[in-house]
Amino acid sequence: MFIFELIFMSCPTLTCPNCHKKYKSKNSLTVHRSRDCAPILKTIYICKICNKLLKRKEYSKLHIYNNHSFQKQLFRCRK
Numbered sequence: 001m002f003i004f005e006l007i008f009m010s011c012p013t014l015t016c017p018n019c020h021k022k023y024k025s026k027n028s029l030t031v032h033r034s035r036d037c038a039p040i041l042k043t044i045y046i047c048k049i050c051n052k053l054l055k056r057k058e059y060s061k062l063h064i065y066n067n068h069s070f071q072k073q074l075f076r077c078r079k
Contacts (some may be wrong), residue, residue, distance in 0.1 A: 012030045013022040018037045023029040045060035049068045054060045
């Protein structure tokens, strides 16, 4: 375990040119740049309830579930 940590910790880091976050592998940097730090986002999702801008459709669904699902239950009419 110590040898692995020594090798892993001594690896050079790769830096994102847009946000300057550091990554240990080229793959991690590539994934980050394609998902979170693309210079121009092709699609932006907007929450219909609070107008929050979200980068991905998955984030949009999660945002609605985490932030607005309880509000819907509060205002639901009982018949």
